[in-house]
Amino acid sequence: MLNKLQYVMDMVEKRNPNEPEFLQAVEEVLESLEVVATKNPEFLDAGIFERIVEPERQIFFRVPWVDDNGKVQVNRGFRIQFNSAIGPYKGGLRFHPSVNASIIKFLGFEQIFKNALTTLPMGGGKGGCDFDPKGKSDAEVMRFCQSFMSELNRHIGQFTDVPAGDIGVGAREIGFMYGQYKKIRNESVGVLTGKGLQYGGSLARTEATGYGLCYLTEAMLNDHGSSFAGKTVVVSGSGNVAIYATQKATEMGAKVVALSDSAGYIYDENGINLDVVKDIKEVRRARIKEYVDAVPTATYTEGCAGIWNIPCDVAMPCATQNELNEEAAKTLVKNGVKAITEGANMPCTPEAVSIIQANNVLYVPGKASNAGGVAVSGLEMSQNSLRLSWTFEDVDARLKAIMEEIYANISTTAKEYGLEGDYVAGANIAGFLKVARAMLAQGVI
Ligand code: NDP
Ligand code: 2IT
Numbered sequence: 001m002l003n004k005l006q007y008v009m010d011m012v013e014k015r016n017p018n019e020p021e022f023l024q025a026v027e028e029v030l031e032s033l034e035v036v037a038t039k040n041p042e043f044l045d046a047g048i049f050e051r052i053v054e055p056e057r058q059i060f061f062r063v064p065w066v067d068d069n070g071k072v073q074v075n076r077g078f079r080i081q082f083n084s085a086i087g088p089y090k091g092g093l094r095f096h097p098s099v100n101a102s103i104i105k106f107l108g109f110e111q112i113f114k115n116a117l118t119t120l121p122m123g124g125g126k127g128g129c130d131f132d133p134k135g136k137s138d139a140e141v142m143r144f145c146q147s148f149m150s151e152l153n154r155h156i157g158q159f160t161d162v163p164a165g166d167i168g169v170g171a172r173e174i175g176f177m178y179g180q181y182k183k184i185r186n187e188s189v190g191v192l193t194g195k196g197l198q199y200g201g202s203l204a205r206t207e208a209t210g211y212g213l214c215y216l217t218e219a220m221l222n223d224h225g226s227s228f229a230g231k232t233v234v235v236s237g238s239g240n241v242a243i244y245a246t247q248k249a250t251e252m253g254a255k256v257v258a259l260s261d262s263a264g265y266i267y268d269e270n271g272i273n274l275d276v277v278k279d280i281k282e283v284r285r286a287r288i289k290e291y292v293d294a295v296p297t298a299t300y301t302e303g304c305a306g307i308w309n310i311p312c313d314v315a316m317p318c319a320t321q322n323e324l325n326e327e328a329a330k331t332l333v334k335n336g337v338k339a340i341t342e343g344a345n346m347p348c349t350p351e352a353v354s355i356i357q358a359n360n361v362l363y364v365p366g367k368a369s370n371a372g373g374v375a376v377s378g379l380e381m382s383q384n385s386l387r388l389s390w391t392f393e394d395v396d397a398r399l400k401a402i403m404e405e406i407y408a409n410i411s412t413t414a415k416e417y418g419l420e421g422d423y424v425a426g427a428n429i430a431g432f433l434k435v436a437r438a439m440l441a442q443g444v445i
Pocket of ligand 1: 165166167168169209237238240242260261262263304318319320321323344345370371374
């Protein structure tokens with residue numbers, strides 16, 4: 001319930017009608033910040049709340065390209081430069097047909113607090129395009145990426161705004177965009193992260209989000225006298241985050257029994273064989289249902305939402321926003337779930353979060369639990385500045401330390417504000433405080 005900050009929500013609703021995802025993300029954060037508005041009136045006096053919900057700059061642009069049949073295609077590109085109080089704008093690019101202003105703004109808003117939690121100096125931003133890479137040839141993806149970067153390049157830079165990957169944007173797309181940036185600007189700089197290892201990428205960036213999710217989850221389970229060892233885990237999605245979350249959870253002694261894509265889910269009671277998944281998703285860019293061709297004892301079910309009916313101890317939604325609703329939350333609770341940690345951004349609906357928290361299930365929101373990806377992006381920027389590359393072990397150890405520190409920070413902050421165990425409040429408040437103090441110090445800009 002909003003009280004002191006209702007006026008901020010009213011303003012955001014008036015300015016951003018028809019943007020449900022953005023309004024959802026803002027409302028959730030403002031609800032957590034009510035206690036801050038009471039305890040820290042200096043932020044109210046300086047208009048920090050009104051300013052933090054308004055992007056510093058929003059760029060929408062035309063992305064024309066020619067498909068393999070010689071036909072001209074036009075997509076819409078976005079870059080939302082949301083907040084630069086603690087560092088250059090930083091955040092991924094999403095290529096998916098559903099991309100619109102609401103989705104990119106919600107992601108950019110979440111990124112402000114997530115990046116603050118990493119302890120690294122990065123502001124918040126996000127971008128993308130309503131382009132669908134599915135079914136496109138490599139040549140089409142290349143022409144599209146080149147056109148996208150022909151416009152984006154003038155708005156970004158290593159000290160200004162540093163994009164990376166997200167849904168639909170992996171090593172292939174980053175490579176094409178990096179090449180085009182370098183050609184247009186005639187400079188070799190770390191303007192994108194998630195680059196290939198041959199041209200400035202960081203070891204462990206590919207694994208970072210999924211591994212980081214498991215490091216944080218393990219830290220939380222340990223704090224509550226438990227661990228991944230022997231647990232049954234359900235992971236949704238089968239992209240970058242899901243694959244490396246499955247890998248690390250398995251290494252930590254858990255059994256991951258399910259994965260999905262937007263069409264359906266697989267269930268393997270023996271534990272997912274990740275070599276099969278990697279071949280399907282990373283090598284062949286095919287559909288998860290092909291898993292059952294290689295592992296006939298596993299089952300495939302149409303419809304991705306059904307994955308939450310599988311009984312598990314730990315659920316890690318790693319696909320997309322609002323993929324886990326109230327009904328799914330009730331089923332998970334009924335089946336005895338002990339922890340839910342988000343690999344995706346905002347995968348649980350507000351109604352689901354209420355059910356989860358009311359039933360004392362350990363729950364960490366994405367802006368804390370999936371911060372490992374952007375944290376290693378920050379480490380990639382550090383390595384690019386140093387003109388050095390660190391070993392996999394070195395980056396992985398730093399990632400683990402950052403995730404454990406994030407857990408400690410959100411846990412301590414929740415306690416300090418009288419909300420012990422509420423990691424939503426802990427993450428929102430801790431992330432906000434760092435950014436708000438920087439904004440206060442820098443005056444009204
Ligand atoms: P990928 O493109 O690698 O994989 C996305 C996965 O999610 C695919 O299995 C995809 O299935 C599924 N998916 C996407 N959209 C939908 C949808 N509308 N409904 C159901 N399933 C869907 O993306 P990532 O793994 O990189 O990203 C997954 C999530 O993690 C996103 O929320 C992203 O914002 C978040 N994230 C990513 C980080 C990163 O470093 N990559 C860092 C932090 C968060 P299909 O193939 O059928 O579309
Ligand atoms: O949502 C996210 O944090 C990402 N997609 C990663 C952003 C980044 O800059 O590495």
